[in-house]
Amino acid sequence: MKTIFTKKLLLSFIFLVSSFAFAQKPVRELILLDKDWRFSFGHLYDTQKDFGHAEGYFSYLTKTGFGDGPAAPGFDDRAWRKLDLPHDWAVEQPFSKNGSFSHGFKTSGKNFPEKSIGWYRKKINITEKDLGRIISLKFDGVFRNSKVFFNGHFLGTQESGYNGFEYDVTAYVNYGGENTIVVRVDASMEEGWFYEGAGIYRHVYLQKTNPIHIVQNGTYVTTVIENNTAEITIETTLENKGNYKGPIKVVQTIVDKNGVEYTQLSEQFAAPDFYKTTKHLVKIKPDKPIFLWSIETPDLYELITEVVQDGKNIDVYKTTFGIRSMRFDAEKGFFLNGKPLKLKGTNNHQDHAGIGTALPDDIQYYRIKKLKEMGSNAYRCSHHPPTPELLDACDKLGMLVIDETRLMGINDYHLNDLKRMIERDRNHPSIFCWSVGNEEWNIEGGIAGERITNVMQHFAKSIDSTRPVTVGISSGFKSGISSVVEIMGYNYLGNGDIDAHRNQFKQQPGMGTEEGSTFATRGVYFTDEAKQYQSAYDKKPRPTFYSIEEGWKFYAERPYLAGMFIWTGFDYRGEPTPYGWPSVTSYFGMMDVCGFPKDNVYYLKSWWGNEPVLHLLPHWNWTGSEGKEIEVWAYSNCDEVELFLNNKSFGKKKMEQNGHLEWKVNYKPGTLKAVGYKNGKKILTEIQKTTGKSESINLSVDKENYSGKVSVVTVETLDKNDLHVPTDNDEITFSIKGGKILGVGNGDPTSLEKDQFIDAVSLVAITNLQEQKGTNALPQQLSNYEEKEWREAFKDRDYKKQAPSYIYRGEFDLNNVSPSNVISFFYKKIGVETVVFINGNKIEPSAEDPQKYALNPAILKEGKNSIYIAATPLQKIKDWDVMNTDPGIIQVITPAESWKRKLFNGYAQIIIQKDENTAEVLLTASGKGLRTGKLIIKN
Template sequence: MKTVFFKRIFLFYTFLISCLASAQNESERELILIDKDWRFSFGHVYDTKKDFNHAEGYFSYLTKTGFGDGPAAKDFDDRAWRKLDLPHDWAVEQSFSESGSFSHGFKTAGKGFPEKSIGWYRKKINIPESDKGKIISLKFDGVFRNSKVFFNGYYLGTEESGYNGFEYDISAYVNYGGENTIVVRADASMEEGWFYEGAGIYRHVYLQKTNPVYVALNGTYITSEIKNNEAKVTAQVTIENKGNYKGLIEIVQTIFDASGKEISITQEKVKAPDFYKTAVFTSNLNVKNPLLWDLDSPNLYRLVTQIKQSEKVIDRYETAFGIRTIKFDPENGFFLNGKSLKLKGTNNHQDHAGIGTALPDEIQYYRIKKLKEMGSNAYRCSHHPPTPELLKACDELGMLVIDETRLMGINDYHLNDLKRMMERDRNHPSIFCWSVGNEEWNIEGNITGERITNIMQDFAKTIDSTRSVTVGISSGFKSGISSVVEIMGYNYLGNGDIDAHRNQFKNQPGMGTEEGSTFATRGIYFTDDARHYQSAYDKKPRPTFYSIEEGWKFYAERPYLVGIFIWTGFDYRGEPTPYGWPSVTSYFGMMDVCGFPKDNVFYLKSWWGKEPVLHLLPHWNWSGKEGQEIDVWAYSNCDEVELFLNKKSLGKKKMELNSHLEWKVKYQAGTLEAVGYKNGKKVLTETQKTTGNPENIKLSLDKENLPKSKVSVITAEVTDKKGLRVPTADNEITFDIKGGKILGVGNGDPTSLEKDQFIDQTTLVSITNFQEQNGTTTVLPEQLSSYSEKDWKEAFKDRDYKKQAPSYIYRGQFELKNNLPSNIVSFFYKKIGIETVVFVNGNKINPSNEDSQKYILNSGILKEGKNTIYIAATPLQKIKDWDVMNTDPGIIQIVTPAEAWKRKLFNGYAQIIIQKDENAKEVLLSAFSKGLKTGSLIIP
């Protein structure tokens, strides 16, 4: 009896724990990152055979629900496809070609390359039986571009833009308790921008599970008003009901500070929305003595929204937000939290050296920290909605943001894109302004532009009334959009008379949305047009435009101008003005594509930052120029700077506000030294020394990395025997890693055609001329016999499945362009028989241990050119007359192992981006180069 009693007690507690776990599961919204373990392969823009026969079916996915064919079909065999993790940019993996797109950095992808313009992605996931009754969704942060998504063969939809986030409800299509297949087809053949945009699923993907009554997509909107040291927070929440519940629900809104302390709470009971309807509810909360979000103290709060049904939490949704005030004044510029603030901004595209647009989250932080270190306080998203992680980094690090939509217009395509961007991003305290357009030359100066701008501005106010709207304008500042836009966005002083426009529209605040663009190559001090290298001394990019210094002075001297956004913070791929091939990146950045600073960074740091600055240019390695005059500049915010060459003074000069100092110095090897003075006292010194020859490789962890991050940025350089960095070094460095993997390499050279990534190359080769003969017995051969040539016929043609032979012998060919011993060649068999024997070039091949339908082919039995494969099989039988039988024998996969990772230094630097393995205690990165001492770095 005791045994029975204890068994009953045990079963009761087991049941109770199960119920509690179930209740917890029901109460918690799940957002699961599903970036890992995808399969990828290229398709084709117009050749359906090369696109895996997609859209060849009698019924397409558009004519009948669930008829996704080719790779869109649930059971498509993708075993031979490449394995990878997201985010992924297939364009950055490609080589360069002069026939590639100028604007996209001459990569062999996109328009002009139909075989590298379509990318297929597939992933299998299991969804448990216990999730029945929930709303299951797929969430994509962005796919470039024109993506079609399928789930278990069902077509979910198309998202044309590569910059929009989107979500699909898959609840009705799920195989609960079993395997499910996600398929994405991305078409990057058309460009949206005139800059590098990448290709593929380059942002995160999530699986979301919620109760049928839940907070809708981007369903909270938080605003605040500050009065008498108290913030009144208005929390608006949109609830959606995709179930049949018709009763009351309770909405609980709670504010927590950064430490997790509860600050304020409110709750109310309301009627749930009707089936497949939404309803908006508003709560008011108070925060006493609020910690304001500011540039130096980016304080954040969390609003936790709970929906309760019969006292049970059925959904929980978190929103980060900040409390702060912003104000534009047409006379006095911009105010943050009541304090005047000059915006010191940069424009930026979203790619980075070595990794293209597929930036790990950590690199977003890395780039924002680089900009802040320069003294920048504002960031313009040029020219599209950013990835959410960028805005999160700006919120947490303290960087103001102009959030920009991609295209101007008044129809659903344009306004819906604007709405989605604003609803997704409007809770970010970093965003101070919305931009609804940039350099729309066709409409900037006419009535059409006025009408579109008025509609977009008014539409934006219906979504967020707390921020102003701007447009970047470059074709004159006289009429059209310039007359009606709320905040005037001036793109370049050379394009119009800013003072004249301001005098005409004195109630319209304005800012330099693009300004100060220059052409400069890091570490180059003599322009060499033949090599496409521009001197790094600040100068006008063209006669009518302003240099960085001239641009900043113009805006700094005018209090009514809000500030300036330099074009650009970082170099970017594509748009290699003023050159073309073989230049593959822009020259506009204050930093190169890696984030290595050009000298202009130190000009801005002198007048944008708060710390004392003294920077001397150029380097002092000018062998062969002895006795020639070299322009020596000092960037500094010191009162005076004195220059010395080999301890001999070349004069002390007074620094003017927002300026720099220059000397003409006849070159002789040695030490160039600058001394900075404030109030007559020496406060800083800076030297440039002539170095010896390269002897050692030095690897260092960049200080902008996040602590304990899985992804790290490493700088490679070479030093002489005294440990001095050699600024002209161009050695090729080879890298090896243990405990992690390399994601990409770069060096900032605008003309470098080196590989960004070294990855195994996967090639798929079809079996052609597939023929058959009847076998006479069900016993399959162990070795090949001689078969009569006259008996071969096209395989499966006119097959009578009710009168099949006991077995069949099939024959086909596949072509190998080379037969390298290092290649791994596999045959992925697709079942065309019950029992099967495979022969290649007369040799019987046994299946692999990992997969009974995979055959690894030894290079010893293969040859360059044509190879012959025989398959002996007993036939599959039709169960129903309408069953579609597989007639594809499979595919040959050739994996060519990658070369070792390597990169040349460019003017002394290269960059390596690495990712630590999940279970590794540390990463060891080693660097090798002929004639140099090996360098190594351990990252815990």
């Protein structure tokens, strides 16, 4: 009795605990699915190399649930590479002159069909307790043309690589068991003329909600400021994917940056009908003074929306928003919170050195922070919707944003993309303008462009009436789009007469959506056409275009122009104008692809920022050029600057507003010094010294990162006096403990070095599979089998009259086998009991997986190798059962080289990620003849 009583108590306790756990489960769950995916390349047109996908008699488009090849739930992906998201497979590839100019000459895309298709697979468990909830998959972005399958069911195709999308998988879930997510990505076609990456390069989530829930992006918050308070309007869209028909209550609470609850409003109404939506509109006037969002004080609020049914919370949805006012004035420019603000913007693509487009969230913050340090206050998403985390960074750091759709047009493809972008992003206070197009040369100056712009502009206003619409225009500013767009976007002074257009359309506000397009290579001060390096002095990029200084002066002097956006903030892969191969990145950036500043950064910082600035260029290491005349420039916002060489003064010069200063100095080793004066007082000193040779490696980490998971490390060399050596190009090798390196870069536009050093995984097929009948006992060593008895395996097999066993033989090719290779045979079951021989040697399965065989390199041969499999046959249960005839795959892992990168003009960059539950990371850097550098990063 005692035992029975104890068991009853235990069962009751377990029931109570499980009930409590279920009760405590969040009513809405959003689970990040970035970890532990399997990946392999398929093929653009060869279905056999694409794992037989879409070869089935019934395809995924003919009958529901018939995903075949890797799309089938039972597909064996054990030999595939294991990785985490976000992932860009293009950045992992080598460079080739046969690659795409616009995409940085990587061996990916339509010219490389074996690297154009990527397959991703992941298994997840969903509990029986989730039965009755709505289960969906959310993708922030996949480049591009993705097909998604869930448990063999085709969910849909998303063509564009820049829009997020969501699929409801509720009906397909295996509750209480394993579920398989499969994504086929086709990156053969380019959407842009710039590097776009390839693969699932943004986050993926599993979402679980009540059948009655707030839809994705289902809250829309707008504000009207009145004195020191605001009227807040909240539109909430609810959906009912269930049969409940009674009343529900919506409770909405606003919380400020300090966690103080501002107000709460509760209203009751009828639930939407089955698979219908209802919009709920409320207006709230907070009873406390408000915090305004601005570029200096980016204060944010959180709206908590709760859905209540029968007194119980069934959904909670959180929305971040900001309170601010903004407007354009055709005479006076742009106003934020009632104050004039000159837009000091940059255009940017979304890739970064070493990691391509697969940016960790921390790197979004790193990049925006670098732009803020330069004095920039605005960012144009060129030319597509950004990842959500970039907008989060702009919200939190105080950076205004032009959010831009990818392609102009008036049909569902174009307008649905625009709608999804606006609905996703319209609560971000950083966004001040929607852009519906960029440099559409074929339609810019004609009636088609005018009509398309009118449709898109009005369509955008129907979704968000609080922000204006712009288009970036470059083929003259005379007619077509220019005539009707709400905010005129001028792309380059050299493309038309801005003043003339303004005089014709005086009621149309305008801004420079692109300006500059200048060429510069960081740390280079004499253009070298042979090396394809451009001087970093700010010069006209071509006769009809303008330097950064000329462009800024033009916009700064015209109050009616709201400001300008420089092309670009950062260098990016692709578009290596004015060169081609072997240049692989652009030259346009104020910073290089790593975020290391070029000298133009300091010009902008002088006139865009609020802090005193004094910067001297070039460096003063010109061995062999003694006596040669060197251009010396000073960027500063001081009143006057005095220049010295080895304590000899070259006199003071007055600084012109928005200008710079120049001297001609005959080179002599030593110390070049500039002294800046404000109101007659010395306030700044800048020095460039001639250095000695490099003797040690210095590692430093960017300490202001967002989450602490990912760090950006700068690598440089120092001379014996601990001075940075600006001309050093040493190769540095790296090792790490407690973390992993995600990528390396150095900003060299012609570098063809690897961005990433990862193990290479290749799959080798077993070919020419033949069979002959065996006996009841499986052989433990190979016999001399009659050659005439071999026949094509499984051909015309009578599954009702099978032999007791079969002997199968096949072959596989190995090339360049080395002792460092890790080679395995992943057996796919073609029998009940199995014995495997490689080149006549019996091999045993591994302990962790009875269908995996580790192959000793000593028994393998260069070229053809034989495999024999003795197996008792599988039996058909039903006549229509499809039997496996694939014996498996050979996996060859070639270990990666050590991580390394050459310095470029004194600098390189490493991006590292901490291991989970690691207290510290140790990064070590070594180079020939240099003192090793070490860096410890702690939590």
